[in-house]
Amino acid sequence: MSPPPAVWVSGLRKAYASHLALAGVDLAIPEGEFFGLLGPNGAGKSTLINILAGMVHRSSGRAEIFGFDVERDFRRSRQMLGVVPQELAYDPFFTVREFLRLQSGYFGLRHNDDWIDELMAELDLADKADANLRSLSGGMKRRVLIAQALVHRPPVVVLDEPTAGVDVELRQGLWRFMRRYNQEGHTVILTTHYLEEAEELCSRIGILQRGRLIALDAKDHLLARFTWRVLTVTFDKDPGPLPETLAGFLSGAGENTLVLRLDQSRHSLGAVLTALQDLPAQILDLHVQEPDLEDAFTDILGNMGLEQP
Amino acid sequence: MNEPTRSTHTLPAPPLMTPAAGLRFTPTWTLFYKEVLRFGKVWLQTVAAPLVTTLLYLVVFGHALGGRISVYPGVSYTAFIVPGLMMMAVLQNAFANSSSSLIQAKVTGNIVFLLLSPLGPGEIFVAMTAASIVRGVVVGLAILILALFYLHLPVIHPLWVLVFTLLGAGGMGALGLIAGLWAEKFDQIAGFQNFLIMPLTFLAGVFYSVHSLPPAWRKISLINPFFYVIDGFRYGFFAASDISVWLCLAVSAAFAAVTSFLAWRLLRSGYKLRQ
């Protein structure tokens, strides 16, 4: 028998009074994966995470962490799960260290100072260890939120927009940290609105929209579906009117530059290049742009008709 | 296949010692400790303030009425009102502790850290109610110690004193949980305190024997559970009470049991905590 996946969700639905936040989601995330959960505002990402964390009751369907049901076996499932909530919250009564010790205690850990120190060092919080949480800046509070999710070294970490409102330097630090945590064998689930972040970190990506998982694939496959390329060509002078072979690809033009968009799977790049060389101007520069996750995302959402009610 | 399907952890996996049900010591203790730390950090407001209020009652009522009223033979009026004032403070502070802690955590959003933890409803109930009892006892003891500087007070049956303290404070800790779960704003907790707890404790025979009341008022007093808690508590001091100490025990225990059961049920259902 294979071990149960880190996260397993089947037919998961959540209906709020007037609104269907999750409309039947099926998802299995194997142990050790770095999974990206993407989707526009209100898609249901936080709802899904909150059901896994036991903060929201599901309407129907199943949700398990390492085979433990998130409600019936909540002690075990929560013990295995660390969650960085989307909303910035803190307890104004305590210092960073006090707070992290209390969180450790909630998870049954009494002597956890070594790991707490390591976490604080790693997240650049060491010099704030004895500062009251109230006195920390927003970015610092966000780091404490990440530290609290990890005090019990959970095998599954869920980060709900951990880098919202965080400066570039810290974001880089957090990426390194999350990647290391994942490389140590832990499962990491990340939601973010920064697509470059998901592209940088995640090996597999799911896209939620209006409570449905509309795409679920390895990041590379997701990108490979997008076979078009954008070709930017700079000439030494105005290349003049375009022959018919090229005109169909034209998607933009500037002073002495042409922007062509072509589908690699249907059009020969070689033929296009030959046609370009036949133009009465010399090519100074050539730039080929591959689609990134942002393009894929817009494209998928566009195909699904994001604008429709 | 012989290949290991699980990746190797360089960090140890979390302890799997958690039983599927029941009360676990460390998480429960941690929440209890946190709740005690919370009121300890603001002791001026949580302990000193009710102490001052109670001493003012004692001085003002004791002096104003001291020479004129005698409730039990051999017990001065000032001594008579001390246990009632103590229990009134115990009840009010036990309620204030759990209710304000919960509403604060809900309003500021840091309740999320408790909700994400593996603490079950029973553990949350035990820890928060126990912390409420501690706050009640600390305030009650402080009043007792200061009162002992001022007058002589016998403690004839200390066990009864203890039993009614635990039942009263425990029941109010549980009631505070219920109010804290139900309320969505600080205002509503304040309303609860000012329009329910305060009048009910004040009119629970702290300042007089119910036998001195007109019959209609006496009947009203007899449906007030705090009256029984205070009367039984006072019995522990003077070995004298308005009604049988056993009836007081039964009503006090029923009060604590009903509030506890309700609080636990609400916690278990995730009422206003988990949507």
Ligand SMILES: Nc1ncnc2c1ncn2[C@@H]1O[C@H](COP(=O)(O)OP(=O)(O)OP(=O)(O)O)[C@@H](O)[C@H]1O
């Ligand atoms: N407590 C609630 N009561 C009613 N509706 C809710 C509640 N919480 C969420 N919703 C609705 O459920 C839908 C999904 O919300 P959710 O927070 O899961 O979105 P999200 O994908 O996390 O969005 P964002 O990117 O903005 O964080 C939204 O339409 C939201 O309005």
Ligand SMILES: [Mg+2]
């Ligand atoms: Mg969200």
